Amino acid sequence: MNQELINVLACPEKHHPLELKSETVISCPTCNRDFQVKNGIPVLLSDEELTIHEKWWELSESPLVDELFMRGIDPHEQPIRCRIRDEAKAVGNFVLDVGCATCIDYPLYREAGLFYVGVDLTYKLLLGALKHASDVPVVQGDGKKLPFKNGSFDSVYCKDMLVHLPPEVYKRVLGEMWRVTKKVLMIGFFGHKVDEAKECEYKIAEPKPDVGYNYPHYWSYYTKDAILDVLNKLSGFNGLKTEQVKFESYPDSADYRSFYIAKKSY
Secondary structure (H helix, E strand, O other): OOHHHHHHEEOOOOOOEOEEEEOOEEEEOOOOEEEEEEOOEEEOOOOOOOOHHHHHHHHOOOOOOOOOOOOOOOHHHOHHHHHHHHHHHHHOOEEEEEOOOOOOOHHHHHHOOOEEEEEEOOHHHHHHHHHHOOOOOEEEOEOOEOOEOOOOEEEEEEEOOHHHOOHHHHHHHHHHHHHHEEEEEEEEEOOOOOOOOOOOEEEEEOOEHHHOEOOOEEEEEOOHHHHHHHHOOOOOEEEEEEEEEEOOOOOOOOOEEEEEEEEEOO
16 A cells, blocks of 8 residues: 555544554554455545435446446546646645545646545445556545544545535535645535525435436535635634636536635644
């Protein structure tokens, strides 16, 4: 396993440093707990039971949620992904992608010479990431209890991930992303109206067994004010910048994403 990855890993409960015991076991010397390493993927989940909405990605039998998930996308063709990469490059070498899925952004960071780590709750998507890039450092972890040391990354980002979180969870995930970033937290959001919306929206997509979606999952939209309300309560918050960035680079594309950059005092 990559030594740089081991250096940033931490027990998901108390954030104690971890040690590689063998090719298949990584341990926390402080709490004497062992974690499994499966196919090169550290499985660093806490004892907290996952909800059915969180298990949806792993349990879905749809071919849309497998090793080819999002693989039709060229990240170079999406300005929002390149914009996040550029901001990460400007602040330092270590970057964390929360909700990375199959790590389609990894080539952007590898080409830029940055140390990229992807973390996701869904093991089968991480396996897909390794099938497409065997050298990508990935970790199975819960955004509510990220298995990384405090301030271990120069920048931390998520793209189109908060939309899948229910209202009682997104605040915890933002807080955890803030804990593990040293300088910048970035959020790429569905739609260009999020910045204008006055109220958050929460809805559950119903199961569609005909396409393999046998379990419900969330589609939530959080306003700028809602995100600010969370960040304002976090230590070291030093302002939020908002941009509108085109999603596709095609000339006739009218689809935009809201891009939030939260600065941290350090």
